Amino acid sequence: MTCPPKVRVVEVGPRDGLQNEKAIIPIGTKVALIEALVASGLTSIEAGSFVSTKWVPQMADTAELLGLLPARPGVRYPVLVPNLRGLEQALATCRVEEIAVFGAASEAFSRRNINCSIDESLRRFEPVVSSAREHGLRVRGYVSCVLGCPYEGEVDAAVVARVAAALTGMGCYEVSLGDTIGTGTPLKARRMVEAVVAKVPVEHLALHFHDTYGQALANIFACLELGVTVIDSAVAGLGGCPYASGATGNVATEDVVYMLHGMGIDTGLDLARLCEAGAMISTALGRAGASRVAQAFHAAPNRRRD
Ligand SMILES: CC(=O)SCCNC(=O)CCNC(=O)[C@H](O)C(C)(C)COP(=O)(O)OP(=O)(O)OC[C@H]1O[C@@H](n2cnc3c(N)ncnc32)[C@H](O)[C@@H]1OP(=O)(O)O
Numbered sequence: 510m511t512c513p514p515k516v517r518v519v520e521v522g523p524r525d526g527l528q529n530e531k532a533i534i535p536i537g538t539k540v541a542l543i544e545a546l547v548a549s550g551l552t553s554i555e556a557g558s559f560v561s562t563k564w565v566p567q568m569a570d571t572a573e574l575l576g577l578l579p580a581r582p583g584v585r586y587p588v589l590v591p592n593l594r595g596l597e598q599a600l601a602t603c604r605v606e607e608i609a610v611f612g613a614a615s616e617a618f619s620r621r622n623i624n625c626s627i628d629e630s631l632r633r634f635e636p637v638v639s640s641a642r643e644h645g646l647r648v649r650g651y652v653s654c655v656l657g658c659p660y661e662g663e664v665d666a667a668v669v670a671r672v673a674a675a676l677t678g679m680g681c682y683e684v685s686l687g688d689t690i691g692t693g694t695p696l697k698a699r700r701m702v703e704a705v706v707a708k709v710p711v712e713h714l715a716l717h718f719h720d721t722y723g724q725a726l727a728n729i730f731a732c733l734e735l736g737v738t739v740i741d742s743a744v745a746g747l748g749g750c751p752y753a754s755g756a757t758g759n760v761a762t763e764d765v766v767y768m769l770h771g772m773g774i775d776t777g778l779d780l781a782r783l784c785e786a787g788a789m790i791s792t793a794l795g796r797a798g799a800s801r802v803a804q805a806f807h808a809a810p811n812r813r814r815d
């Protein structure tokens with residue numbers, strides 16, 4: 510098997526991980542989490558979203574949060590932006606270097622999540638992407654429901670490829686492929702990425718897999734061989750989507766990094782510190798983290814963690 514020598518991990522815990530928490534998380538806890546993630550070597554940490562605070566109240570403090578994060582050369586705190594209003598808010602913080610627009614490969618999910626059809630969403634994103642780029646921001650794109658939809662079931666990989674190509678075409682430097690409800694399995698994931706790679710160069714793709722059915726690591730493994738070198742994950746396996754009932758968290762960053770390091774793939778990350786960040790937020794949330802690697806290290810504290 511040929512795998513990339515190096516993989517970039519994009520941490521989405523503070524946004525995707527926390528957006529679905531019922532109790533409002535104190536801003537100090539979010540800052541402490543992000544600081545702990547920075548200490549582990551992460552350089553791309555998705556910090557929040559500029560979306561309707563009625564729809565996702567947990568992200569209502571995003572502007573204030575960004576203002577509390579020290580600027581660090583080489584570290585970015587991307588935010589989700591669904592429309593021009595969100596972009597204005599992001600630009601007003603003077604802290605945002607990168608935004609992400611987020612579409613879907615399922616009509617029903619698109620309507621529930623952002624209240625418009627797939628084509629309407631792409632039309633809506635175009636001025637957001639061009640204006641963001643004019644302001645010097647990097648823009649990432651997401652496609653949700655790439656391996657299944659909570660409302661429609663099966664999703665056609667050709668639609669995933671079409672949406673990913675549209676996002677790339679309008680100027681997204683990278684498109685992250687979201688298995689929002691974690692129903693994917695390895696061969697299906699591989700075939701989906703192959704369909705996308707026929708339209709978007711693999712260097713512009715990232716994997717964003719949720720672990721609802723415990724398949725995320727296997728799915729990532731299956732896609733690494735295709736040349737994908739960017740993986741989204743959330744420390745302690747935090748997460749879920751408010752519009753995908755029953756979906757659990759993202760694949761845990763600790764588990765991804767353990768697997769990659771075990772395969773000789775460099776991430777530049779400190780696994781022990783990632784476990785500390787995961788323990789910190791799990792304690793704050795009052796529950797055990799979902800990372801199997803962190804649990805194993807906790808049970809055998811003298812084992813090497815690199
Ligand atoms: C897979 C994932 O995890 S994706 C991430 C989770 N999902 C999300 O974050 C999506 C949340 N969805 C939303 O916020 C909404 O669907 C939107 C804003 C994208 C679109 O909603 P629409 O109702 O079509 O927008 P519309 O322009 O009509 O505005 C509706 C309300 O939202 C407000 N609004 C619109 N855009 C924004 C924004 N970017 N930030 C804050 N408020 C906004 C409007 O002011 C209006 O408020 P009001 O009801 O008090 O008058």
Ligand SMILES: CC(=O)CC(=O)O
Binds near residue numbers: 653
């Ligand atoms: C925007 C996202 O969070 C992507 C997904 O999980 O579908």
